[in-house]
Amino acid sequence: MPQRWIRWPRPTGLAYGADYNPEQWPEEVWHEDVRLMREAGVNMVSVGIFSWARLQPAPDRWNFGWLDRVLDLLHEGGVAVDLATATASPPPWLTHAHPEILPVDHEGRRLHHGGRQAWCPSSPVYREHALRLTEEMAVRYGGHPALALWHVSNELGCHNARCHCDVSAAAFRVWLRERHTTLDGLNAAWSTDFWSQVYSDWEEILPPRLAASYVNPTQQLDFARFCSDALRDQLRAERDVLRRVTPDVPVTTNFMIMGESRNMDYASWAGEVDLVSNDHYPVRARERPEIELAFSADLTRGVAGGAPWLLMEHATGAVNWQPVNVARPAGAMRLGSLAHVARGADGACFFQWRASRAGAEKYHSGMVPHAGTRSKIWREVVGLGRDLGALAEIAGSRVVSEVAMVFDWEAWWAAELDSHPSDRIRYRELALGWYEALWRAGVSVDVVPPGTALDGYRLVLAPTLHLTTDETNRRLAGHVEAGGHLLTTYFSGIVDENDHVRLGGYPGAFRDLLGVRTEEFFPLLPGATVTVHTEAAGPAWTATEWTELLETSTATAVARYADGPLAGVPAVTVNSHGAGRAWYVATRLDPGAVDALLARVLAEAGAGPVAETTPGLEVVRRRGPASDYLFALNHSAAPGWLRAGGTDLLTGTEHAPDGWIEVPATDLVVLRVPRP
Template sequence: MFEIQPFGGIIYGADYNPEQWPRDTWRDDARLMNEAGVNLVSLGIFSWAHLEPRPGEYDFTWLDEVMDLLHEHGINVNLATATASPPPWLSLKYPDSRPVTADGVRLEVGARQLYCPSHQPFRAHARQLVEQIAQRYGPHPALKLWHINNEYGCHVDQCFCALCAEAFRAWLQGKYHTLDALNDAWGTAFWSQRYGDWAEIQPPRRAPTFANPTQQLDWRRFSSDNILELYRMEAGVVRAVTPHIPVTTNFLGFIPGLDYFKWAQEEDVVSLDAYPDPAGPHPHLEAGMSYDMMRSLRGGQRWILMEQAPSAVNWRPYNAPKRPGLMRMLNHQALAHGASGLMFFQWRASRAGAEKFHSGMVQHVGPARSRVWEEIRSLGQELRTLTRLTGAQVPARAAIMFDWNSWWALNVDSKPAVLPLLPLVQKWYAALRSLGQNVDFVHPDGDLQGYDLVVMPNQYLLAQGSAQNIRQFVDGGGTLVTGFFSGIVDEHEHIQLGGYPALLTDVLGLWVEEWVVLPPGEHNRVRFGAQGEAHDVLHWAEVIHPEGAETLATFEQDFIAGQPAVTRHGYGAGRAYYVGGDLPQAALAQVFEEALTHAGVPTCRLPDTVSLSVSRLGGRSVLHLLNAHPTQALAVTLPAGGVHFEDGRPAAPSLTLPPYGVTLIEFEGEVALDELQLTQAPAALTLSH
């Protein structure tokens, strides 16, 4: 388990790129880092061309100087292996090291991540560089963390070249062993696709029409594993030299190309790059979902926010700045969701290059005249009062089931409709958060026994073992809420026959006959009870046949009028709900509230502009309350007995949180949510069990 103590408190810092600046700037940087409270910087991420200007010729002079300077100023180093961006000489020497797209286009020099993961000379050069770095800096006292590569899969998560085709065939032989087994798994009897020789198999490059679905799914699995081999190679080098130094690589939240549940088991600590859109309706919900996934990947272990923007980014069509207070609030939210480190990209905003308009801790105007710098420095000072949070746990009684394999399968073409998964998961996540819940993410094969409620927005691919895991959870007393178009195919992308979702019909007490796809501009209505609230349903509805399940809500329109839309069924000692349409967030919250209440979990009703989390420090609880509204204040009435986390002062019975305001109140034992009241214009909200 990663320990935070060697860093002297909460990690605070940034990517530092001194090679972009003259030497006379470096000492000023170190002084300003001390002023801001920086205690860790990521160093050398894009330095390969500086460290190895020609093949086999290494120059570490400048990096030696920077490492010593940082140590002299008490600043620790998260040292990168510098392999994220190969130098131009490598592409010139090995033209086939450049990756190839599905359309057969070989990418060109001039950006970053320009490498084929299967290219053996690239791997050899990368290994040699990492060995040089590890041996030279392994004993350096500033080194506290290894940063392997950078944002794997950010730009190139698949390469379709001949080398990757060969590696794909080897991966398939390792998985299926025989062509008969592969042909059966891929369903190659369809469209005369049966393979008689391994050499006939290719990646799913651009084809006349839909490629084989299982081929596409296995290709995704292979591509994630193939890049993971690169990480393992580099991590193995640094671990052999410095087994006492933790290893990480920075994740990108819900990136589609890499199975982070699998990847995270190879790290010592999870780290995240998070860039929620400040102009979005609820950036704290966008960020919070990634934060919770990172904490969940290694069973609740605290993690590092490795990159975020101090203000604006440069890569959206419209790059809004973070309004005053938003940066601080999002960092408090990260701490509340289990972070023990808060870092930025980057230290100084660049003068040149593709990211020169990306904000930095030190902006182009310099620190003396910068609003961003004042917020950065103020946060650094505040973090010194929050060190105890690095020992806190973030317990969750509710979890969202998520699986990259199912996501990949859902994205394979030729479906009843295009069903983007992330917007659906975000809506279910927001509904749980609106009920005051801490939220974990869990793999279908993961341990479900510690949760009262598991929600499954969509699990299109459901293997037999995963279904049994879910069945045991409900049978043992757990509560399940399953979303539409779930349990449709097995791990080979073959339909589970007999009525959907075939492996869970007994648990849900129903079977689904067919789907009613709702094109843009069309909708249905769902009503809870005879006189209950009605909600519009977009995108998707289903023809549901209950076999023991109770109907909680019905469709009101089209040929499915009067038929079930939401059901509930007792199974063993537990309950299973089914949501047969794309319900709005308010309707989902209604279903979740009933499910949580029945499971004995306290709930509360919060607007989307309030973030509430509870963490545990031994026998005490810490209430993290954040006002995410940019213009409206929040009036709070607190339960009795609370004290301010930072200094232990007794908390007043009521307080006002300004826009983007934050408060941390500590309580002995559990937080009495039924005594907490919030008022934010225009309505008052009372939290209760």
Template sequence: MALTDANLPADPTVPTSGPSPDDAPGGRPGWPTGLQGFGYGGDYNPEQWPQVTRLEDVELMVEAGVTIVSVAIFAWATIEPAEGEHHFEWLDETMDRLHAAGIRVALATATASPPPWLTARHPEILPQTADGTVLWQGGRQSYSVTHPLFREYALRMATLVAERYATHPALALWHVDNEIGCHVPRDYSDAAASAFRSWLAERYSTVEALNEAWGTAFWSQRYSAFEDVLPPRSAPTYANPTQQLDFDRFSSDALLGYYRDLRDALRVITPEVPITTNFMMSSATKGMDYYRWSPEVDVVANDHYTIASAADRHVELAFSADLSRGIAGGRPWILMEHSTSAVNWQPRNRPKLPGEMLRNSLAHVARGADAVMFFQWRQSKAGAEKFHSSMVPHAGRDTDVWRSTVTLGETLKKLAPVVGSTVRSRAALLFDYEAWWAGELDSHPTQQLRYTDEVLSTYTALWNRGVSTDVVHPSADLSGYDLVVVPTLYLVSDADAANVAAAAERGATVVVTYFSGIVDVNDHVRLGGYPGAFRTLLGVSTEEFYTLQEDETVHLSGSGERVAGTFAADLWTEKTHLRGATAVATYDDGPLAGLPAVTRAEVGAAGGSAWYVGARLNAAGVAAVVDAALADAGLTGEAEVPAGVEVVRRHAEDGTAYLFVLNHTAEDATVKTTGTDLLTGSPVDGSLSVPAAGVAVVQEA
């Protein structure tokens, strides 16, 4: 395979051909074949256990209500302990046993961790860090996806697995590799350098165009040939920003190219079997542009783990689930991994609190997941993840974790009517991986700015008000939204900026926050005053950023007409002038005293408006602006509930609505609704009480 095959086609939004609706039960294109109701299960690794345990596994799966498991994810060395020596008997037996129990299989390509014999024989396939450190065998993902030899071996293994199990009745879904790019999102090896040059040649065609895009007149960086270009390896000082940005783009595309190669090999052998790989969509994973990946999978699958140290970790979970739904185009998706309790890789791995696993699972379901799966089925007795929780813990069945596993299986069966329904939101939050990459490059006004901090700040305010929010790309169709939030979109294309402006022209309320619209797709500053691409829409012009030092804050006050009160700002302020907008809040102190901090402009004849937040506000300030913007847009939450209670509504095509109520507090909560509580079977006549740490799902009348 040519190295340039790691690149994407010219139009990455065009989905590849896959299973048709007729191939999936109930006309669900791309959904695991034969899977009825909610999918429930996890990663299953029978190769770690003796036969007696494997027999018990299936009995326990039936008891827990498991309907689907992922198999053979890390099985390469078990299947092929030496080159050309293959052992499939254990996997044959596993597939047969699961089929006999009525359990569907997401079968992996077994390529997620190459066997020691492969890397020992071919160390050239190992990835490298920016400073040239080789990432050796001993963990997992010790491979460079751009190395042709590794690609050859991986394709060979995937093909062997596909040919052997193509017609097996348990096969429901192909699981390509595992968390691609998790540990090596950026590879700086010679193989990657060669592939990067090919990618650049395809992107720019001429070295002159590359020089223009990269601004190589600065610091004498002009190139005379593509062959002279390297990845942004460790250098004496700041590497070229656009070189860094393009390497981010290339790296995401290269990882996707690896997935596509394996997928295409499977498609030839089993054209009717849907194919996916597990994404890692959260506020912490920035290596892959999953908006470009999503058209390439038949169904979106995501892995998500909460951060034990965060008191409001359920809010970040909700954001990740809404992002998963946005990347899935609003269609139901698979929660491929989360944890029953503690993980093993955080500084302090606290177990989940009573009821938390159920709430976490149903929060994903509420926001669009039609399958709930875990890492892993049985807790390992050896290896790096032996203290990572599982559905079957070390202590066995007489445990709260096992009882929670069984309870969740029973709960998902009761929620069967919800399957296939979707979330309908009138608020959108724009999120872009390229803006994330570019916004956190070095040599910026501050090194403390974190893109997802601002994203989560505004998202949290919406979550607290029970406002269903789609997390979508700036290029998405925004015509169905009354509120469009644009947090810290440092990099934006002309087309996407116009898309945002068009939403306001149609009558939407648009809220743009600081450091947005600053550069174009080449990371070149948009001249004439900040916020660049949004300056005309917002009716403001910023002449200079006034970043604040650590522990330094300023205060600002609302005008009282739309925003009242006094708030604080830290890290970021701007010297902004009105160019048609009205000041909603102004600075009370500091060097910018008297200048506007938050502005609002009328837009178009349809009643649209455009707000600009030119400072990093504290939580009270963000809440005040969000409240004002919601009032502007005419939006309210899904239901009126106390603080800390999560409400989401899913809608079926026949008009039926399902209200999910998740109580994350230590007090009972009451919500106004009418219908039937699917979890208890009890009628709800106008008011429902949800116990502390409890859940309810109401099929509304």
């Protein structure tokens, strides 16, 4: 897992800044930029991210003078630099001279220059040129006093995650040899006797290109793994150059743990960087975007192994790439930024410093908007800088949680392959549904990869963990045997790492742990619902999407279907296993039912909310060496109340222990709570 920063000479406290693209502006603007950065409290900016064409205008010609002046100017202004390797987008001269580096889609269409990330992750030509640029950057700027952090590429895989060209095909075959060793091993893993797909020569194997019917599912799964690994290899290659030249400067790259960004297995990337960084942009059309933000932040922290991380990009206002780019109302930028900090970020940075006047992202908001400093956004930017300065002491503290949720990119890929019982399975959305219930209950959650140690958690959730390895199965069973609680849901434990069904009845890997056996899936058509009655008195629940013909062995039925083809069959069960309890939810429950069920599960597990509040407050606790830091954020239009005591770091107000503290509408309270 990633370590703390190797060297962080500044900024002290929490990082605050943005992507800075001075090459887009006349040089006379640069001095004004640094003056405004100081006014806003900015202490770090990312520089050079899309500057390759400016830095290397021709194969054997370099132009570093302008960047020298920018870094000197920032240093004089007291602003640290997260310096990019500038390899994110190759210059036109490179793709013109070597069109073979351009990516190819699964239909065989070569993509062209004109956007960004116009390169194949497996291209040796691209890598040769990218590493040459990286070395030039490292040698020239490795000793610059402004340099605080190296930034490899930018959002690796955002637009070029999967290339199906012949170069990628050759690299895929090399990867497959390393994974499966022999053709017999590959044919067994891919079950190629089905549909006469047995391979007799490695050269016969291709990426999963457009075919007449469904492509082999394990081939699809392995290609997803290969593509993530190919991008990770590019990260490693640039990082290795930086570490060789500047071993004391920490290295990061910005992940995209948000929304439907599913192509990169970030859990396998985290150990390659010294600091995990993430970009996050909520989908404004969501009814409660603040909950998806919290989920993504908690998942970023889980990928980072619980260590503090950095929010590298988010937006001051609207973005430019959603169907309708909704502006953020007053206060929303502040709350969103500090919600990330509450959940483990040691800084909040934006794309970008100054909103572009031209180009594809000219309508993406910036810290300095098109309207200039006479604007709502600028006033909020300056205010947020003051807030982050007031919260400086929390840097390095860690979030405390009693509950974990297991999240696995490989399970995500496998759950959403074609030819399944239902094409309505959306792995991340199902996980988010259970997370929302915990958020509503005020319970802090660590969203973690499957290899995470689970001791110390009272409750672990593993929703729709479709693909599992034997090691994951042992880890979850061991958690329950040792006295922990586990809740998993339908379509979990079904296949192994090769997408082979675990035979003997569903949910294969978890049958004994859960004390149940399902003999057949009964997915529901869109719009269909069934009624679920609990064994205890109470209102009926509604379920959609999925049901199962399930029988109990050692488990006890908690709820049963009241109608539909499976009337009387258990829908929710609990099983005592070792010293703990394992819960199984064999259908998709409505949000009210999830709330009610989780209230019981949490109570039995002995896990509760972070603090006592009125409904609707978002509460998170970070733990430092001597004090806890309690964040209470109110996203609603009405005041909320928090029962706690301590010093409000944002106002200086002292609150007596166990008193009720008002959290105003669209505002927050951050308390320093000394520990005995």
